[in-house]
Amino acid sequence: MTTADDLIARVRAYNPRTDAALIERAFAYGARMHEGQTRRSGEPYFTHPAEVASLLTEQRLDDATIVTALLHDVIEDTRASFFELERLFGREVAELVDGVTKLTKIQLASSETKQAENFRKLFMAMSKDLRVILVKLTDRLHNMRTIRHMTPDKQIQKSRETMDIYAPLAGRMGMQWMREELEDLSFAVLNPEARNSILKRYAVLRRESGDVIERITADIEAELARVGLDAAVFGRAKRPFSIWRKMEEKKVGFSRLSDIYGFRILTDTEGDCYAALGAVHQRWRLVPGRFKDYVSQPKSNGYRSIHTTVSGRDGKRVEVQIRTREMHEVAEGGVAAHWSYRDGVRSGNRFAVDPAEWLRQMTERFEEASDHAEFLEAVKLEMYSDQVFCFTPKGDVVKLPKGATPIDFAYAIHTRLGHRTVAAKVDGMRVPLWTRLKNGQSVEVVTAEAQTPQATWIDIATTGRAKSAIRRAMKAERRTGHVRLGRELARTAFTHLGKRATDKALTTAARMMGYDDGDDLLAAIGASEVTARSVTQILWPELVRDRPVADVDPAAAIVGLDPRARYDRAPCCQPVPGERIVGITHAGHGVSVHAIDCPRMVEFEDQPSRWVDLQWSPGRHAAASAVTVEMTISNDAGVLGRICTLIGEQNANISDLRFVDRKPDFFRLLMDIEVRDREHLRAVLIAVETDSDVAEVERHRVAATPVPVPA
The missing domain is CATH 3.10.20.30 (Beta-grasp domain)
Known part of the structure; x- marks a missing residue:
């Protein structure tokens, strides 16, 4: 177990000005608080916080972070309190320990809705002080290194959580070494057979080829020396999970993978980086499409390096990363490099990213997300x-x-x-x-x-940012339209009872029905979540009950019309059961039934008296409704026949087909398809869209026959 003297010595190695007394007091306090507690391995529990603190010294972090690591479980697992920590170790340490405690309570591996909600909490906690997540990531790293002592079920749960969340987060923060180790430790639990097979392949490769890494390293060193460059060269075999992921992505076996070795060149200046690149490319052939310059265009987490892949010794592909020693410090520590110390002062690495700026970039696009699922999608898009x-x-x-x-x-x-x-x-x-x-x-x-x-x-x-902004704008636009439609439907329903749809009446109904205000209620009416009639029934039950209401004929497909009224489906939008619908009255022609999003509805915005609130009668739909679908397909033999077969397999009938555009490489056509309801139509469209020769398929909503409008 790491002792207090060991820990202080490690901190002193990079920070001679460390407050040794503070670390010693925290070590003694943590050991006393956890006294009598043991880990599943049988070791004293405090060995874990001590090892987490020791791991953080490898990143040369400040005293407050080291002390936080020693105390990170005392609030949750002992009688210690926030106020006691504040009194003994200061407010900074107390707030950091409290932040880690709150992160520990967040169960990230749960249902998607819960996971999204907790992910939001994780990012909000991070936004206060990034050192909280540095301690939490290192805590998870040590737990994964000792995971063999947990029960099999717990091992699988923790490994999945690590693979899905903590490893990508470490990578997003620029701590690639930690990401790779977390992934590989999780891989060993989730798919031990695959990992062992890759390790065996490595062993066979070493027996057959000898120490390839040593030979290629010597080749690179010789080439750099030839051009007079003073640089350090390091080589390694890639981790088993990295190899496995490449095999899965490329759908190839281990023997067909070429770049399973990685090499790193560390120079003194940026100019030397490009000189080293020139030397490597002059000696070995560049693999096309495998060159990236993150020196001139650094990543948002501060990462800078030149990546290239070349055909090296014996034709083997090797990946070479070239960077300065300063860049390497940031590449190893990521965002954590901001707190790194050297000789008792902050290292002042000019490539280190300001954590506040990094967090601002990460959180600004998430905090406005209107729901948890949207937030989760945005986070995962950014992290991966x-x-x-x-x-x-x-x-x-x-x-x-x-x-x-x-x-x-x-x-x-x-x-x-x-x-x-x-x-x-x-x-x-x-x-x-x-x-x-x-x-x-x-x-x-x-x-x-x-x-x-x-x-x-x-x-x-x-990007999560774009998707969130688009959804917010569309939601606001839909809400405005729903409120406007709901107001007209409410006005009509109120007028039938001799009442006026005043703001006071709507506010009263909203309160009685559990809505925040009248606009929320109107939006619900317009979105068909509630009917205008149900609102009048809440306000004046005796009037609605006593007023004769025409019963819907059981055979009728639409509710809301007088049984004697004539109606037809508007050809401009061809509404089908399951869609939100509204009726427009026409003198002498009955009622035309439109989908609520029909483009023609704008023509009747200034004629609210003609609007009729309608809905489909459950289970009383017509046998089939014709819908026109527009699609663009490849002009190849058999494509159209295959599309017709796909539609038939969905139990839908094609009643008409006409070509609107013929080109040498594609056809554009309109197809009339008879479907039962909206879900049936959706199934047909999905089936067609999945065919590789279908470039585009969508519902056709251009009026072919004008809706009659009275003079």
Whole structure:
């Protein structure tokens, strides 16, 4: 077990000015508080906090963080309190220990809704002081190193949680060494057979090829010496989980993997980095598409390095990372490098990222998320992302995750710019908004004042920030429309009883029905969550009960119409059972039934007296409803026949088909399909969309036959 003297000696090695008395007092206090407690291994419990503190000295962290590690479990597991820690060790330490305690109570491996809620708590706790998560990550690392003493079920739970959350978080913070070790420790629990097979392959490879790492290291050193560069070279075999992930991604066996060795060159200056790169490329052939320059375009967590893969000795591919020693300190410590000490003072590494700025970037896009699921999606997108670097027309750099589109680019600059995007130019050429951006491209966003976010953008966007902003804008727009529609439906229902839909009446009904205010109630009416009639029934039950209401004929498909009324499905939107619908009255022509999102509804906004609140009668739908679908398919033999078969397999009938555009490489066509309801239509569209020869499929909603409007 690490002793107090051992720990103080390790801290003194990088911080001669350490407060040894503070660390000694914290060590003694922690040992006393945990006295009598044991770990599952049978060791005294305090061996764990002592080892966590020892691990943190490897990152050369400040006294407050080391003391926090020693005390990180005392509030949760002993009689110690926040106020006692504040009195004995100061407010800074007390708040850090309290932060770690709160993180420990967050159960991240749970249902998705709960996980999202707790993930939000984790990020909010991190935002107060990043050292809290540094202690928590190191705590998890030591627990994973000693996980064999836990029960099998607990091992699997902790390993999944580590693989899904803590390892990616360590990587996002720039602590790649910790990410790799956490992943590999989890891999050993979750898939021990696969890990052991890779270790056996390594052993066979060493027997057959000898010490390849030593030979390639010597080759690189000789090449650098030839050009007069003073640099250190290190080599290693990649961890089993890293190899396994490559095998899974590339769908190849171990024998077909080439870059299973990694080498690192450490130089004194940035100029030497590029000189070393030149020497490596001059001696060995570059593998196309495997070069990244994070020196000129660093990652947001401060990481800087040049990555290249070359065909080395005996044709073996090797990955080479080239960086300065200062860059290496940040690459090893990530965001933690901000607190690193050397000779008693902060190291002052010019590449270290300000934790406050890093946290601001990480949290600003999450804190406005309107629901937990959206927050979870945004966090995971950010944590698992690699990066590309694009330029604005003025030459400013915009960092984006791999696979980002011009939509993401626009929202990364400003939310307002994203909302108004209508087109984009990449390197001066007009491109579709779904184009995947590449490193070094120049992107120009074309905007229009009247533009608003489109529903399809959610599928186009890849960043959490863009998706959240689009959803918020669309939700606000939908709510405005629902409130407007709900007000008209409520007015009509109130008028039928001789009442007025005043703000007071709506507020009273909202309170009685559990809504915050009248607008929330109107939005619910407009969204078909409640009916306007149910509101009048709450306010004046005797009037609604005594007023004769026409019963719906059991055979009728729609509720809300007089049984004698004539109605038809509007051809402009072709509503189907399961969709929110509304009726528009036409003198002498009955009622036309529209989907609530029908583009033609705007024509009747100034004629609220013609609106009728309708809904589909459960279980009384017509046998089939025709819906027109527009699709673009490859112009290849057998494609159309296969699409028709897919639709038939979904028990849907094709009643008509017409081509609207024929090109050498594709067809665009309209197809009338008979479906039972909205879910049936959705199943048909999904089945068609999954075919690789279908470029696009969507519902066709352009009026072919005008809806009759009285003179």
